[in-house]
Amino acid sequence: LTSERYPSLKRGPFAALNDTHVAAFQKILSADRILTDPDDVAPYNVDWIKTCCGQSRIVLRPRTTEELSAVMRICTEHRLAVCPQGGNTGLVGGSVPVFDEVIISTSLMNKINHIDPIAGTASCQAGVVLEKLESALEPEGLMIPYDLGARGSCQIGGNISTCAGGLRLLRYGSMQANTLGVEAVLADGTILNMMNSLKKDNTGYHLRQLFIGSEGTLGIVTQAVIQCPIRPKSTNLAFLSLNSFKDVLSTFVLAKRSLSETLSSCEMMDSACVTSVEEKLGIKCPLENSADSFFMIVETQGSREDHDAEKMSNFVQEAMAKELVVDGITANEPSRMANLWQLRERITESLSKDDYIFKYDITLPLAKFYEAVEVLRRELAPFGNEAKVTGFGHIGDGNLHLNVTASQYSEKLAKAIEPFVFEWTAGVGGSISAEHGMGFKKAKYLKYGKSPEAIKLMRNIKNSMDPLGILNPYKVLPPS
Ligand code: FAD
Structure with missing residues (x-):
């Protein structure tokens, strides 16, 4: 348990859940959306890689912003600490309680409000699973500008709150650039509606950015508008093996030069990672994997199938002619590409298996x-x-x-x-x-990423937005 592993960490001055609190929540949410049975609550207490475990006794599952706002009013009134949770695929212990925080799951806030094919935007509730939004965009000829291995479980609200990067940031940019609008509920229940669909809006402070990457410590994201690029007509992939990391870097430079605007992803794996996927998940690597091998996945997305396939093939040939690449295969058939992607996307799963x-x-x-x-x-x-x-x-x-x-x-x-x-x-x-x-895991090391002045400003922002400190305590900011 986390509390056993971090004996010096003290529980904050928050109320412990009692029957009065539960009765207050029952006035807002139907019984099936309040989980208190320990067996039902248990999975919400443990993170995806099973390295953090909280001791919450309750999970609340609102469906609407108004319900969530009413829940937060009660939490503020009684000083109950909360842990917002989306798909619970986070890898730094932010999505599970540390002690007995009330878990607020956004899983039932899963409505897609509107897709605008002309502007290229999607508006949805925070609990929509990434893969579900991607499928809804496909018939409109649009796509989500980012992609993660956790796409089948992670939620849009979680992606925004972690400022997720993923496999295509190289091409389409960050969540900060692609999140046009946000609605969030603050610690005291205030609903902050900034559901803008505009690309340009310089009306003073860019407040929505406060919720992108703040990991549920400043507010709970309830809805968002995401900018969605045109879905590419063709996708091509190269899976390459290389002899050294120096060759990986040279191949990346060559990929940027020869594939230019079509380059959508460039990933690398060392031999040990690929061996782990092969051994733990039984997925065969199609190229020889010796102890000092490196592997790369290079992906392009474009609008002309023949041209894009030729471009990828020329790139691979040039990399081989220059002896940067030992061996390589190309693919543009969806199931073949998906199989090759598994060698990269399932590394975390295989490494954490046993x-x-x-x-x-x-x-x-x-x-x-x-x-x-x-x-x-x-x-x-x-x-x-x-x-x-x-x-x-x-x-x-x-x-x-x-x-x-x-x-x-x-x-x-x-x-x-x-x-x-x-x-x-x-x-x-x-x-x-x-x-x-x-x-939770990295919070105490914030000083290696931010100056003392920056940390002070972060604390001031946190104190002004959440004066009781009830939103995801022990996360992001180091203990003071
Ligand atoms: P959760 O894990 O539930 O929560 C993450 C954090 O956000 C927590 O602090 C939580 O309190 C907070 N939060 C969640 N929802 C809300 C909300 N509505 N409002 C406020 N706060 C909220 N991440 C990447 O960036 N790039 C990758 O390529 C990537 N690949 C991954 C592959 C695998 C196999 C796995 C398991 C994870 C991967 N991740 C990756 C990490 C993870 O998927 C992302 O961080 C994702 O954005 C988390 O979304 P979630 O809905 O699961 O959020």
């Missing part, structure tokens, strides 16, 4: 990208086989997912990794959180 996983999501200058894996391997050498260091990630965005797997959690290993990994990352000019956020 083992405890220490996960780091960092941005690095590209020249230092894989050095992070090598440096950490050296640092953890005394642990031998008990600590396996692997790396994969969004090379196109300089975003490395650095992992240490071990048969079980060990305090000694944790101390050898942290804060070393954050100090090293900050020291080379990187970011200690590229896209997953700070959540």
